[in-house]
Amino acid sequence: xxxxxxxxxxxxxxxxxxxxxxxxxxxxxxxxxxxxxxxxxxxxxxxxxxxxxxxxxxxxxxxxxxxxxxxxxxxxxxxxxxxxxxxxxxxxxxxxxxxxxxxxxxxxxxxxxxxxxxxxxxxxxxxxxxxxxxxxxxxxxxxxxxxxxxxxxxxxxxxxxxxxxxxxxxxxxxxxxxxxxxxxxxxxxxxxxxxxxxxxxxxxxxxxxxxxxxxxxxxxxxxxxxxxxxxxxxxxxxxxxxxxxxxxxxxxxxx
Amino acid sequence: xxxxxxxxxxxxxxxxxxxxxxxxxxxxxxxxxxxxxxxxxxxxxxxxxxxxxxxxxxxxxxxxxxxxxxxxxxxxxxxxxxxxxxxxxxxxxxxxxxxxxxx
Numbered sequence: 001x002x003x004x005x006x007x008x009x010x011x012x013x014x015x016x017x018x019x020x021x022x023x024x025x026x027x028x029x030x031x032x033x034x035x036x037x038x039x040x041x042x043x044x045x046x047x048x049x050x051x052x053x054x055x056x057x058x059x060x061x062x063x064x065x066x067x068x069x070x071x072x073x074x075x076x077x078x079x080x081x082x083x084x085x086x087x088x089x090x091x092x093x094x095x096x097x098x099x100x101x102x103x104x105x106x107x108x109x110x111x112x113x114x115x116x117x118x119x120x121x122x123x124x125x126x127x128x129x130x131x132x133x134x135x136x137x138x139x140x141x142x143x144x145x146x147x148x149x150x151x152x153x154x155x156x157x158x159x160x161x162x163x164x165x166x167x168x169x170x171x172x173x174x175x176x177x178x179x180x181x182x183x184x185x186x187x188x189x190x191x192x193x194x195x196x197x198x199x200x201x202x203x204x205x206x207x208x209x210x211x212x213x214x215x216x217x218x219x220x221x222x223x224x225x226x227x228x229x230x231x232x233x234x235x236x237x238x239x240x241x242x243x244x245x246x247x248x249x250x251x252x253x254x255x
Numbered sequence: 256x257x258x259x260x261x262x263x264x265x266x267x268x269x270x271x272x273x274x275x276x277x278x279x280x281x282x283x284x285x286x287x288x289x290x291x292x293x294x295x296x297x298x299x300x301x302x303x304x305x306x307x308x309x310x311x312x313x314x315x316x317x318x319x320x321x322x323x324x325x326x327x328x329x330x331x332x333x334x335x336x337x338x339x340x341x342x343x344x345x346x347x348x349x350x351x352x353x354x355x356x357x358x
Contacts, residue, residue, distance in 0.1 A: 051301050054293035057277055077337075079275075079295030106297055106337045133273055133297075133338050150299055177267050177275060255293060 002221075005034065005228035006214065010041035012085070015072045016246040017238065018043055021230065022158065023075050023246075024237040026093040030153030033233055036098065038217060038225055039091040040210045043083035045069040047173055048160075050078040050147065055253045063172040073252045076158065078134060078147035080174055086164035086195070088206040090117060090213060094155045100221055101155045109148050110134045113157035117144060120216030121161070124209065126199050136161075141194035161213075163206045164197040261288060266355075268347035270296070274338030276347035280316075287311050290348070297337035306332060307344070316352055321345045 007025075011017035018041055028034035045068055047059055058080045059071055069082075083089065092113050094101060101109050114130045121128035121136065121143070128144075131137040136144035136159070146159035170193070197204050214225055230238070245251045264280040274296035281288040290311040298304055307328045314324055322345050328334065329341045336343075349355055 050295055052293055052298065052304060053295060054277060054279075054291070057293060075301065077295070077297035077301060105335065106299060147297070149301065151301070177277070255291075 002036075002223045003226050004036040004038055004217075004223050006225040007037060007039045007228055007230060008041070008210075009039060009230055010043075012042050013044050015043045015046040015048070015070050015083070016252075017242055019048075019072050019074055019246045020238040020241040021234070022091055023241050024234045025091065025230070026149075026154035026156040027152045027237055028231065028234045029093040029095055030151075032095065032153075034093075034231055035228075036095060037091075037093045037228075038214075039093075040213075041089045041091075042085055042087065042206065043089070044085060045169065046083045047071045047080055048083055049073045049080045049252075051075055052077050052255075053080055054255055057177075058175055060173050060175050063169075067169050067173060069169070069173050071252055072246060073255070074147065074158075076147035076149050076156070078145065081145055081160050082165065082170040082173060083160060084165050084169070086162070086166065086197075086206065088161045088163050088209050088213075089158065090161070090210075091156070091158035092116070092217075096150065096153050096155055098155060106148060106150065107133065109150065109155055109157055110146050113148070113155075114144075114146055114159065116217030116220045117159055117161065117213050118216070119220050120209065120213030121196065123215060124196065124200065124204065124212045126196055138194055138199050141192060143194050143196060143199065161206075161209060162193060162195040163204060163209050164195055167193060167195065260284065262353075264351040264353070266347060266350035268343065268350045270339045270343040270347075272296075272336075272338040272340060272343070276339060276343060278347045278351045280348070280351050282316055282352075285316055287314050287316055287348075292344070292347070294339075296339040298339070299335050299337075300332070303328075303332045303334040307334075311348070316348070318345065318349060321348055
């Protein structure tokens with residue numbers, strides 16, 4: 001059975017460093033300097049923009065100021081998401097050519113690498129289903145969104161799971177364009193998303209969901225996850241990315 | 256700075272594939288001066304988008320020319336979209352044209 005590295009490395013109050021680590025891992029995996037890796041992490045109140053999104057168009061900066069929400073941009077495409085301590089992030093970095101995602105496009109990556117999270121949520125009792133392009137839904141409501149890329153010699157997939165997030169703040173800090181809402185026949189972002197807590201009708205922690213997804217990944221892909229840490233090289237790359245990219249407003253805000 | 260005769264144009268275009276293209280253009284005398292394309296789509300490689308924006312500079316804001324240019328961009332870079340097709344970029348840009356309707 002194949003073993004993947006499991007890292008719970010996070011900088012909860014430093015979303016810029018969190019994002020730097022997020023990029024450092026697939027770079028190391030792609031260069032065979034680190035094994036295939038699953039990472040779990042949290043951010044405090046943060047908007048994470050997709051790499052192609054315009055900050056002024058997507059972000060309500062007044063609401064961010066009022067709620068203490070930070071804005072950071074990731075290196076993958078897709079839409080803006082809101083993170084808080086009730087939101088669990090996971091990331092899977094595989095060496096390019098891995099049999100699970102060999103000869104596939106990004107849609108195939110999302111489908112296959114969301115499966116572990118889907119299985120993990122189901123094991124907790126959530127009726128989760130992958131919904132193309134990049135969502136996990138529960139009876140039509142989004143509980144998780146994914147993004148990813150194929151670059152640096154790696155296949156990378158990451159997702160955020162709304163476990164017990166504050167949906168009221170989410171609805172305030174993001175400007176959701178009318179064109180996006182129109183075809184879903186709903187009036188606001190809050191009405192088309194849900195949380196694991198709301199679906200289960202009981203208190204559930206991000207740790208519970210993290211543990212479920214660990215099992216979901218192991219059973220879905222027939223792998224064993226082994227606790228590990230970042231290498232010195234990965235930490236060094238992350239620090240460099242922090243200084244040159246994710247710690248800079250030029251990257252985060254000026255598109 | 257906006258030059259005399261320059262018009263700022265914009266459109267939000269929802270692609271049939273499900274993702275949103277948001278186009279902001281500076282146009283003068285029927286030609287694109289500069290273009291900014293943003294949205295929640297996927298495009299690999301990610302760093303190809305600025306190249307498309309550069310290629311759009313000084314191109315007539317007309318369907319045939321835009322189709323040829325977008326086609327040349329995708330063939331030349333090998334870029335692949337998800338949630339957006341090459342033709343959606345053309346439609347999104349044209350939707351910004353006065354008299355055209357974006358979605």
